[in-house]
């Protein structure tokens with residue numbers, strides 16, 4: 001048995017972008033544990049540790065059978081001493097004491113609750129926790145003035161912490177399609193992010209918008225936003241204009257995750273009937289599995305109680321986070337690749353490009369440092385080919 005698994009081990013390459021990672025995970029007990037430690041590290045701004053745990057989890061996600069013995073892990077990449085200790089603990093005791101300890105810690109619980117507010121990052125949460133704020137009621141009772149994003153995040157806290165289903169994503173897609181078509185005919189809209197990778201739920205819905213004629217997409221977002229606002233579909237939006245052309249430090253910054261496309265971070269008001277009216281009729285009974293990160297937090301309703309909570313849930317719409325990105329057609333393939341994820345897969349692509357190929361990959365372009373030139377591409381397949389990688393379809397980028 002050990003010999004058989006050793007063969008499997010030897011074919012696991014070390015970069016996640018060299019591997020096929022489907023949503024079928026035979027090792028959730030280990031990957032859940034490692035992901036929680038990654039999350040805890042990220043919430044404490046220990047990104048290096050976070051990435052190490054994410055990489056370890058991703059290696060286990062790529063295995064085709066459950067790990068039952070530490071010996072099976074010999075020769076696997078990205079498994080450091082800390083990750084191996086966690087796996088060993090789970091194998092021997094059914095759970096990792098470090099994970100259980102983290103989950104129960106007041107600090108972690110408070111960080112989760114506070115960063116669960118749209119617009120609140122780990123640094124802000126950290127500052128509030130130092131002031132003794134650990135919960136939403138405590139935040140509301142504090143004298144803190146929240147910015148516009150945080151106010152919206154607090155107001156729609158329960159909705160935004162409930163996973164978005166594919167059916168809801170499709171319903172939003174129809175609304176966005178209607179909006180872009182009515183302001184600029186011929187526009188192309190593509191579902192990106194987790195749903196493009198085949199996920200059944202997500203924390204938001206992501207769309208990439210482009211036009212087959214270069215330049216026609218300029219200034220599109222404010223028009224789309226106006227249309228959506230006039231129809232009452234937006235609870236919040238922040239539009240950032242394209243800053244790619246005016247930037248001085250070149251398009252491909254391998255160290256940065258941020259791109260400079262015209263974009264809109266928004267909260268949609270999705271009518272319940274719009275959801276039922278979609279062609280994709282998915283049964284909504286099987287969604288929100290236990291392992292999705294649905295937070296159990298006190299209701300924000302002032303006169304907190306089951307009656308008012310029930311009433312609040314009966315509202316005929318729900319708030320959904322939506323990201324819109326506009327790309328010129330010449331950069332579309334790079335934007336598509338960069339916004340499909342997963343986040344680790346993207347990070348690994350950029351690391352592969354830089355470390356193995358002396359290239360700089362961003363969501364705008366691919367630059368070859370050896371040839372000192374940009375490499376054009378009009379499809380994701382071409383970008384993988386430029387990078388010397390086997391093409392991995394979106395459904396297998398779930399690292």
Ligand code: CTP
Nearest residue numbers: 193194201202203204338339340341342343346
């Ligand atoms: N992304 C990005 N720049 C940002 C935010 C996100 O390039 N400022 C990219 C991420 O790298 C990811 C994709 O956009 O590849 C989608 O991000 P996100 O919606 O956060 O993650 P999903 O994979 O869609 O997960 P979920 O289903 O939870 O939304």
Ligand code: MN
Nearest residue numbers: 024063064065
């Ligand atoms: Mn499998």
Ligand code: MN
Nearest residue numbers: 193194204206
């Ligand atoms: Mn997403």
Ligand code: MN
Nearest residue numbers: 193204206323
């Ligand atoms: Mn997103």
